[in-house]
Amino acid sequence: QKEVEQNSGPLSVPEGAIASLNCTYSDRGSQSFFWYRQYSGKSPELIMFIYSNGDKEDGRFTAQLNKASQYVSLLIRDSQPSDSATYLCAVTLNTGTASKLTFGTGTRLQVTL
């Protein structure tokens, strides 16, 4: 079982719609959860992070965490063509040593005109 799982997509949404990106993780002791955006040919860029159950909003982005279900999601409201990218979910596992990020394989989002 992969430690962090994402649907590879592509997820296609029309401009102005809500894009919903999902991520599940296997280690119940996971502490922190991150969403990165990666444009083709570029390095990952941090969008949001969340530690506590519930929702965290930042502009058009909302991260949702449900530790009981081991599930974290990213909602993008009013999707724009510039949001088209691969979105990587990352989790800090409880290793007992300096925390390390484990990445999912990413979901490719396409926002269509």
Added chain:
Amino acid sequence: SAVISQKPSRDICQRGTSLTIQCQVDSQVTMMFWYRQQPGQSLTLIATANQGSEATYESGFVIDKFPISRPNLTFSTLTVSNMSPEDSSIYLCSVRLAGLVTQFFGPGTRLTVL
């Protein structure tokens, strides 16, 4: 956040040679990491670069193949040794700032091995 630079940004190398990648950060950081991203894949952690001591390698990565140095808080190098075409990848430096859990990435080095 931090401004992270990597050199070179890209290179094409012959098999059997070695390449050293440099990572420079504009602020003092607690942790520095090296990742590899193979074509169409996600990020795989190679090692954690420790200041003044040997790096901590992940399973599947060894010091002889990927020697790493970190002489101070803001600089690290990764060498890809005795390269083969399977080493063709993007190599990314990543840092975590003091007091923060968030992690930022450099622009990456795109390596092609012929």
